Structures are given as structure tokens and as C-alpha cells.
Amino acid sequence: MPQPRILIIEDERGLTQSLSWYFNREGYETHVAHDGQEGLRKAQTLLPDVVLLDLMLPGMDGLEVCRLLRAGERTRDIPIIMITAKTEETDQVVGYSMGADDYVAKPFSNKVLLHKVKALLRRVAGQGEAGDVIEHLGVRIDRLRHRATIHGKPLVLTPTEFRLLETLVRQPGRAFSRHQLMDAAIGEGAIVLERTIDVHIKTLRRKLAEAGGSADLIETVRGVGYRFREEPPATSGGT
Known part of the structure; x- marks a missing residue:
């Protein structure tokens, strides 16, 4: 190796x-x-x-x-x-x-x-483990090839953004706290600020919208954190 x-x-x-x-x-x-x-x-x-x-x-x-x-x-x-x-x-x-x-x-x-x-x-x-592809509301996560797309268009993501989006898409409708998302995206025991996850979510929403999707695919759960929609949003734009 x-x-x-x-x-x-x-x-x-x-x-x-x-x-x-x-x-x-x-x-x-x-x-x-x-x-x-x-x-x-x-x-x-x-x-x-x-x-x-x-x-x-x-x-x-x-x-x-x-x-x-x-x-x-x-x-x-x-x-x-x-x-x-x-x-x-x-x-x-x-x-x-x-x-x-x-x-x-x-x-x-x-x-x-x-x-x-x-x-x-x-x-x-x-992220390179075989046989792991998930898809929901047009967002496709391919861990084998480390690729993310929305309606077939590529999403250019950092490793942290890729893992964060994967965590949300894997369980649509589930509300994740900021700490849970940071544990999933950066690792348990990482010393980071709660605002850090807000920065990543803002960037993910922007990239989803720029690639032709909707920023509203990621919802804010007030007092808790964030979740990926179970159903398509009625309108596009940021939350």
C-alpha cells in the first residue's frame, strides 16, 4: 500500500x-x-x-x-x-x-x-466502497465513484460537503441536529463551531440551485437543525 x-x-x-x-x-x-x-x-x-x-x-x-x-x-x-x-x-x-x-x-x-x-x-x-448508490428527488450519490449529481448534472463538492449531502439524502425526512451532521461529515470528536454546519448547508444549497436543482431540498428545522425533503418543494429558492 x-x-x-x-x-x-x-x-x-x-x-x-x-x-x-x-x-x-x-x-x-x-x-x-x-x-x-x-x-x-x-x-x-x-x-x-x-x-x-x-x-x-x-x-x-x-x-x-x-x-x-x-x-x-x-x-x-x-x-x-x-x-x-x-x-x-x-x-x-x-x-x-x-x-x-x-x-x-x-x-x-x-x-x-x-x-x-x-x-x-x-x-x-x-466513500469508495463498492455498491453504494443512493438517489432521492433527483439527487444521486455514488460513493464508489465519489460523484454527486442532480438531475444528471454534476455537483462539485468538497469531501465534507459530499459526506454531508450523503447523510441527508440517505434518510430523507429525518431531522438531524448540527452536532449529528458534524459527526457524520467531519468525524466524532471534532472540535468545531455550530455555525460551521450552517456555512456548509448554505454552500450546499447554493450548489444545488446552481446545478439546476432547488435550494429548498434542504430544509431548516427550527430549534433542531436540518433535513432533506421527503417530497419535492413547492417552489425553488433558499430557506
């Missing part, structure tokens, strides 16, 4: 050396970039299994790198973990809205970061 390939985009050289040593010891093939433009180029060339991306980078900041990775056909599905010294709630929300799959704030434990990396890789691998 090949070594998982990890790209660390971080300008603190002491931290990149420490992380490289640690992940090499854990059996990963590690690559390093010390600015945003170099990181973007290496990600496009190497196509790593996971990107660890600092928010504050010289030349091109981490949010722009994340946006460009998500916009690229070959890089849009690469799991991204944001690494940053910023800990304000708005920074987390912005990071997730740009397509990050997880978030860790400095200072952090290498073991915690390794746990997050492993959880992301397991989730991506699990």
Missing part, C-alpha cells in the same frame, strides 16, 4: 521541520512549501492525499490557496486542514466557507493533528 502523501504549506520553517519529521515517522510521504504560490503549485503537481494549509502565508494567503484548489478540476477533492494562529470564530467560519474540511489552531498537539488527518483519509476511503 503506498504511503499517504501530505503537503504542508506553512511559512514557519521550524514547524514544517517538526511536522515533516513527525509525519515521516508515522509513515507519510511529506512535502513542504513555505509560501502560498509555491504551495498551490506543488498541490497542483503532486496531487497530495491531504493538504495542511496555514492561513497566514507570504505572497498568497491560505484562503486564496484554498479557493484556487477548490476551483481546480484536479485539486477540488483534496482534503484540506487549515492550520492557523487565528482562533476567532469568524476565521473558522471563513475557512470552512472557502472549502476547508477541518481546522486546527496553533499551538496544537501533533497527535491531534494526526488524528484529524487519519479521520479525513478514512472518510475519503470510505
Whole structure:
């Protein structure tokens, strides 16, 4: 089995050396970039299994790198973990809205970061299990091929968005709390804000509408969380 390939985009050289040593010891093939433009180029060339991306980078900041990775056909599905010294709630929300799959704030434990990396890789691998296709109200989720479509049109989703949509479509009509959805989409024990799920839902609704579907396929359950409709919505648009 090949070594998982990890790209660390971080300008603190002491931290990149420490992380490289640690992940090499854990059996990963590690690559390093010390600015945003170099990181973007290496990600496009190497196509790593996971990107660890600092928010504050010289030349091109981490949010722009994340946006460009998500916009690229070959890089849009690469799991991204944001690494940053910023800990304000708005920074987390912005990071997730740009397509990050997880978030860790400095200072952090290498073991915690390794746990997050492993959880992301397991989730991506699990999406490739054979014979698992679900479809409801025109939304089709194919875990074998890691594809999502609505009325035959492709949905360009991050790994977290893919897992979140799958969770909702698999049980239409069931109301999920935000915590339940985050456990399903990011993993149990992940330390995230409740607002994070709202950001992902907003993005999913937008992408469903842009692909010719309806944003109203995902309903807000006030005081609880969200659910996928059992019946087609009467009108289109956001909730």
C-alpha cells in the first residue's frame, strides 16, 4: 500500500521541520512549501492525499490557496486542514466557507493533528466502497465513484460537503441536529463551531440551485437543525 502523501504549506520553517519529521515517522510521504504560490503549485503537481494549509502565508494567503484548489478540476477533492494562529470564530467560519474540511489552531498537539488527518483519509476511503448508490428527488450519490449529481448534472463538492449531502439524502425526512451532521461529515470528536454546519448547508444549497436543482431540498428545522425533503418543494429558492 503506498504511503499517504501530505503537503504542508506553512511559512514557519521550524514547524514544517517538526511536522515533516513527525509525519515521516508515522509513515507519510511529506512535502513542504513555505509560501502560498509555491504551495498551490506543488498541490497542483503532486496531487497530495491531504493538504495542511496555514492561513497566514507570504505572497498568497491560505484562503486564496484554498479557493484556487477548490476551483481546480484536479485539486477540488483534496482534503484540506487549515492550520492557523487565528482562533476567532469568524476565521473558522471563513475557512470552512472557502472549502476547508477541518481546522486546527496553533499551538496544537501533533497527535491531534494526526488524528484529524487519519479521520479525513478514512472518510475519503470510505466513500469508495463498492455498491453504494443512493438517489432521492433527483439527487444521486455514488460513493464508489465519489460523484454527486442532480438531475444528471454534476455537483462539485468538497469531501465534507459530499459526506454531508450523503447523510441527508440517505434518510430523507429525518431531522438531524448540527452536532449529528458534524459527526457524520467531519468525524466524532471534532472540535468545531455550530455555525460551521450552517456555512456548509448554505454552500450546499447554493450548489444545488446552481446545478439546476432547488435550494429548498434542504430544509431548516427550527430549534433542531436540518433535513432533506421527503417530497419535492413547492417552489425553488433558499430557506
